[in-house]
Amino acid sequence: MPDKNKYPFIEGKNISFCVPNLENIKLYASWDNHPEVRKYSRNLFPVNPEQYKKYLEDGQDRVPREIGFEVWHNADDKLIGFIGFNHINWADRYGNIGLTIGEPKYWNKNLGFEATYMILEYGFNELNLVKITGNAYEMNIGSWKICEKIGMKRELVLKKQAYVKGKYVDEYQYYIFKVDWDQLRIKIEFK
Amino acid sequence: MNEKKDEKGKLVYIPFIEGENVGLAPTNLDHIHLYTKWNNNPKARQYARNMIPRTTEDIKKWHEPKEGLTRHVGFEIWHKKDKVPIGTCGFGRIDWVDRNANIYMTIGEPKYWNKNLGTEASHLLIEYGFKELNFIKIYAGIFEPNVRSWSVAEKDGFVLEGIQKRDIYIDGEYVDARKYRLFKEDWLNRKT
Numbered sequence: 001m002p003d004k005n006k007y008p009f010i011e012g013k014n015i016s017f018c019v020p021n022l023e024n025i026k027l028y029a030s031w032d033n034h035p036e037v038r039k040y041s042r043n044l045f046p047v048n049p050e051q052y053k054k055y056l057e058d059g060q061d062r063v064p065r066e067i068g069f070e071v072w073h074n075a076d077d078k079l080i081g082f083i084g085f086n087h088i089n090w091a092d093r094y095g096n097i098g099l100t101i102g103e104p105k106y107w108n109k110n111l112g113f114e115a116t117y118m119i120l121e122y123g124f125n126e127l128n129l130v131k132i133t134g135n136a137y138e139m140n141i142g143s144w145k146i147c148e149k150i151g152m153k154r155e156l157v158l159k160k161q162a163y164v165k166g167k168y169v170d171e172y173q174y175y176i177f178k179v180d181w182d183q184l185r186i187k188i189e190f191k
Numbered sequence: 192m193n194e195k196k197d198e199k200g201k202l203v204y205i206p207f208i209e210g211e212n213v214g215l216a217p218t219n220l221d222h223i224h225l226y227t228k229w230n231n232n233p234k235a236r237q238y239a240r241n242m243i244p245r246t247t248e249d250i251k252k253w254h255e256p257k258e259g260l261t262r263h264v265g266f267e268i269w270h271k272k273d274k275v276p277i278g279t280c281g282f283g284r285i286d287w288v289d290r291n292a293n294i295y296m297t298i299g300e301p302k303y304w305n306k307n308l309g310t311e312a313s314h315l316l317i318e319y320g321f322k323e324l325n326f327i328k329i330y331a332g333i334f335e336p337n338v339r340s341w342s343v344a345e346k347d348g349f350v351l352e353g354i355q356k357r358d359i360y361i362d363g364e365y366v367d368a369r370k371y372r373l374f375k376e377d378w379l380n381r382k383t
Binding site: 044089091092093094130131133155156157158159160161162163168173175177 | 286288289290291327328330352353354355356357358359360365370372374
């Protein structure tokens with residue numbers, strides 16, 4: 001049972017982003033080890049909850065190159081995933097996003113789309129980024145369909161970039177500029 | 192400083208891979224002052240993406256051996272005739288499962304530019320990557336204005352996989368990044 005001490009940072013319609021919490025590291029580990037979930041987030045090595053401790057405890061006297069949030073389901077008051085920027089170049093003003101919905105029963109509910117919307121808003125309107133990118137392997141259809149639905153464009157196809165289940169697969173990289181997002185965002189709303 | 196020098200007081204060349212005019216040698220902390228100079232050299236660092244001044248301490252840390260299987264293999268490039276190191280090169284972001292890596296190279300001494308030494312060094316490095324480290328794919332990101340670099344890559348048979356637009360901020364403007372790739376089979380089948 002995830003600890004109910006959650007610290008919301010960004011609130012959305014159906015989901016919220018909260019501050020990563022040392023007390024939930026067992027749950028993060030369960031997602032990264034989950035046979036179904038880890039297929040798409042590309043975790044090849046078993047993960048021990050202790051490994052998150054170091055990541056969360058590292059001091060922040062330097063400007064972070066990574067910013068992560070817990071994704072909480074509002075109505076069910078449940079921690080369902082993790083989202084954030086895993087690579088920010090501050091001078092170039094771009095960041096790369098990563099998202100995992102760790103609980104399979106929350107897949108196919110448009111929540112990934114909603115989370116992507118919120119992280120783009122945060123990246124462009126708060127972090128003052130100019131370009132945001134996201135990657136997905138070709139078999140991770142759910143992921144790159146979100147990128148396309150939200151208006152990101154496919155910039156690169158990296159051929160045979162990763163080895164998955166016995167064969168080499170391509171990786172798709174998507175991007176969006178702030179000027180494009182400013183037009184797209186007004187057309188999106190959530191029920 | 193504790194530099195390994197021979198009787199004539201010259202830096203010692205410990206080759207790992209030999210070429211005709213250049214050789215690749217292990218990085219040597221005795222040469223840290225050279226790496227620091229190249230890393231900060233305004234001409235050399237522009238396209239190598241060094242925007243922050245680096246001290247010898249920073250550079251030392253980067254070369255320090257770490258635990259576990261390395262994700263980075265680095266070399267010094269030596270000019271055999273002049274008996275001096277002239278730059279660094281290597282593979283970063285090595286993914287041993289996917290069998291690919293990012294290739295990088297900097298000739299740190301501008302007087303050694305435009306002499307085809309970069310081409311020779313990259314050949315040695317690519318051979319090493321495919322034939323010794325067993326990569327199946329080598330990739331490189333090169334900024335659009337760095338024509339010298341991506342011309343060499345294309346001559347070597349690297350294929351333009353795509354362009355990342357307005358990716359990087361150099362000298363007051365955004366430039367594109369050209370993403371190149373080279374598959375092992377294409378390298379082995381190339382016409383020499």
